[in-house]
Amino acid sequence: xxxxxxxxxxxxxxxxxxxxxxxxxxxxxxxxxxxxxxxxxxxxxxxxxxxxxxxxxxxxxxxxxxxxxxxxxxxxxxxxxxxxxxxxxxxxxxxxxxxxxxxxxxxxxxxxxxxxxxxxxxxxxxxxxxxxxxxxxxxxxxxxxxxxxxxxxxxxxxxxxxxxxxxxxxxxxxxxxxxxxxxxxxxxxxxxxxxxxxxxxxxxxxxxxxxxxxxx
Amino acid sequence: xxxxxxxxxxxxxxxxxxxxxxxxxxxxxxxxxxxxxxxxxxxxxxxxxxxxxxxxxxxxxxxxxxxxxxxxxxxxxxxxxxxxxxxxxxxxxxxxxxxxxxxxxxxxxxxxxxxxxxxxxxxxxxxxxxxxxxxxxxxxxxxxxxxxxxxxxxxxxxxxxxxxxxxxxxxxxxxxxxxxxxxxxxxxxxxxxxxxxxxxxxxxxxxxxxxxxxxx
Numbered sequence: 001x002x003x004x005x006x007x008x009x010x011x012x013x014x015x016x017x018x019x020x021x022x023x024x025x026x027x028x029x030x031x032x033x034x035x036x037x038x039x040x041x042x043x044x045x046x047x048x049x050x051x052x053x054x055x056x057x058x059x060x061x062x063x064x065x066x067x068x069x070x071x072x073x074x075x076x077x078x079x080x081x082x083x084x085x086x087x088x089x090x091x092x093x094x095x096x097x098x099x100x101x102x103x104x105x106x107x108x109x110x111x112x113x114x115x116x117x118x119x120x121x122x123x124x125x126x127x128x129x130x131x132x133x134x135x136x137x138x139x140x141x142x143x144x145x146x147x148x149x150x151x152x153x154x155x156x157x158x159x160x161x162x163x164x165x166x167x168x169x170x171x172x173x174x175x176x177x178x179x180x181x182x183x184x185x186x187x188x189x190x191x192x193x194x195x196x197x198x199x200x201x202x203x204x205x206x207x208x209x210x211x212x213x214x215x216x
Numbered sequence: 217x218x219x220x221x222x223x224x225x226x227x228x229x230x231x232x233x234x235x236x237x238x239x240x241x242x243x244x245x246x247x248x249x250x251x252x253x254x255x256x257x258x259x260x261x262x263x264x265x266x267x268x269x270x271x272x273x274x275x276x277x278x279x280x281x282x283x284x285x286x287x288x289x290x291x292x293x294x295x296x297x298x299x300x301x302x303x304x305x306x307x308x309x310x311x312x313x314x315x316x317x318x319x320x321x322x323x324x325x326x327x328x329x330x331x332x333x334x335x336x337x338x339x340x341x342x343x344x345x346x347x348x349x350x351x352x353x354x355x356x357x358x359x360x361x362x363x364x365x366x367x368x369x370x371x372x373x374x375x376x377x378x379x380x381x382x383x384x385x386x387x388x389x390x391x392x393x394x395x396x397x398x399x400x401x402x403x404x405x406x407x408x409x410x411x412x413x414x415x416x417x418x419x420x421x422x423x424x425x426x427x428x429x430x431x432x
Contacts, residue, residue, distance in 0.1 A: 011421060015414035019394060042399050078417050079424030093313035100309045101412075103394075109416060147423065172423050174416060178235060178319075183258050190426060192419035194412065196317075198231035200325060200390060201294050203408035205227060207363065207388050208295030210406060 006054050006077075013051060014074055016041070021071040033064035083108050085145060086174075089161060090152035091116040091124070091131045094176060098150060099126045109148070113140055117157075134161065141168040150174040151181070159184060222270050222293075229267060230290055232257070237287040249280035299324045301361060302390075305377060306368035307332040307340070307347045310392060314366060315342040325364070329356055350377065357384040366390040367397070375400060 020041055024032060034052075038045035052065065055073050075081050086104075088095050091114050098104070099114055114131045116122075121131040132140070140146075149170045151158060158177040162185060165173075172190040175181040182191035236257055240248060250268075254261035268281065271289050291297050302320075304311050307330050314320070315330055330347045332338075337347040348356070356362075365386045367374060374393040378401060381389075388406040391397040398407035 012418075014421070015411070015417040016396075018417065019411075019414070042396075077421065077424075079420040080417065082424075084420060084423070093309075093316045097309035097313040098412075103413060104416060107413060107416065109420075148419065172419060174419055180232075180258075188426065188430070190419060190422045192415055192422070194410075194415050195231070195235075196314075196410065197319060197323060198235070199408055199410050200320060200323065201231040201234065201296065202228075203364065203388060203390055203406060204295040204300060204325075205230070205293065206406045206408070207300070208293075210404065214404070 010051050010054055013043075014078055017051070018071065018074045018078060018080070021067055021074065024067045025071055029067055031064045031066055037065070080108050083110050084147045084172075085110050085112045086148040086150060087111070087113040087115065087137075087140075087146050088150045088152065089115045089134065089137075089165075090176075091118070091121050091126070092152060095150075095152035096126055098152065099129070102127075112144055112146060115140075137164065138168050141165075141170070146170065148172045148174055150176070152176045155179045226267050226270055229259075230294055233267070234287065234290045234294060234296070237283055237290065240283045241287055245283055247280045247282055253281070296324050299326050300363045301326050301328045302364040302366060303327070303329040303331065303353075303356075303362050304366045304368065305331045305350065305353075305381075306392075307334070307337050307342070308368060311366070311368035312342055314368065315345070318343075328360055328362060331356075353380065354384050357381075357386070362386065364388045364390055366392070368392045371395045 020037065034045040034048045037043075037048050041048070052070065055077055072081070086109050088099050088111065091099070095114065095116070099111055105111065111127065111129060114126055114129050115134045115137055116131050117134045119133075122133060124131045146169075149162075149165050149172070151162070151173060153161060155177040158175070158179050158181060162173065162181055166185055166189055171188070173181055173185070173192070175191055175193045176196070178195060178197060181193060185191060236253065250261040250264045253259075253264050257264070268286065271293055288297070302325050304315050304327065307315070311330065311332070315327055321327065327343065327345060330342055330345050331350045331353055332347050333350045335349075338349060340347045362385075365378075365381050365388070367378070367389060369377060371393045374391070374395050374397060378389065378397055382401055382405055387404070389397055389401070389408070391407055391409045392412070394411060394413060397409060401407060
């Protein structure tokens with residue numbers, strides 16, 4: 001499939017299309033028109049047609065889109081047609097919550113290891129996976145093929161641990177620590193930052209500016 | 217302060233400025249030039265000057281920016297100069313992890329209640345706050361002023377619970393459920409969605425497209 005021409009803006013919308021299509025599949029919907037999808041997603045129908053034309057999701061006049069086909073095509077583009085193995089570094093509250101979240105596994109993200117530096121957690125099992133010492137990581141990565149490292153550790157520890165992980169072959173980070181890890185890692189290492197505090201600040205900003213605009 | 221002219225793009229960058237300035241404050245840095253900040257944040261110095269000029273953060277030739285002043289001004293714009301009270305609905309793994317996260321409180325987001333529908337959790341204390349039944353929420357909101365409801369509940373329960381919360385005066389949602397809550401609530405109710413699965417999909421997309429581009 002030709003993907004060269006897909007703009008960043010379209011790519012950004014893909015996970016949302018994927019989510020809506022997966023809901024339609026669950027509901028047993030086999031086909032949908034751009035107008036129906038438009039109403040559900042609150043995106044204009046012409047935007048949907050433009051977006052989906054990018055990756056062979058051609059709707060047919062009087063038929064609409066084949067939900068399963070579109071879903072599979074988007075999955076391929078997003079790399080969700082393959083299993084990605086993942087480890088979590090930091091078995092604190094957030095790390096454990098993510099480890100327990102079964103939906104990630106359903107999407108093809110397979111948790112294979114959990115690591116922490118807190119001895120008290122060693123051996124504790126989360127979904128059948130025992131927490132191991134961070135010191136075990138180099139050996140673990142020699143024996144297991146791991147693509148993604150999820151970091152739920154304090155920001156002061158990120159630099160050192162990320163460097164060690166890169167050295168041992170990790171090529172993708174899902175980073176919850178409050179630092180811009182993408183500024184540190186070598187080119188070719190992929191970073192997706194999740195900065196929850198910044199999300200909360202955006203919420204606060206929107207509340208504040210709404211109040212300001214509606215007080216007068 | 218005049219804020220009318222601030223573009224959305226600048227607003228989006230504010231939490232990141234705020235984070236860097238708070239780190240500088242912690243390090244005891246009193247002033248910083250746009251060039252130094254540029255190097256730290258990997259944003260061009262001229263972009264920084266443009267951005268910060270928007271809200272009275274005028275750097276002085278040969279002096280740079282006063283870190284504390286800038287930090288306070290940005291805090292005001294983001295609404296972080298006030299305390300925002302918050303409840304969490306859903307005391308599962310993620311809800312508990314968020315409840316235990318002390319940094320939010322440091323930023324002025326004060327957790328005042330935690331609710332769940334699982335009886336086994338009732339009375340369990342998280343940071344001194346007992347989990348209560350969701351049925352208690354209407355009374356709780358009559359007795360307590362609450363601005364933000366954090367939703368860490370299954371998506372199938374969101375519609376009904378969000379409607380109840382809006383009816384009882386909640387005006388802002390921090391929504392972790394996999395549905396676009398902003399499409400449901402009335403105008404004037406602020407929603408910030410955190411869709412972790414979509415973040416993971418973006419990571420997967422970036423890994424996949426990097427591999428595709430570098431295979432040839």
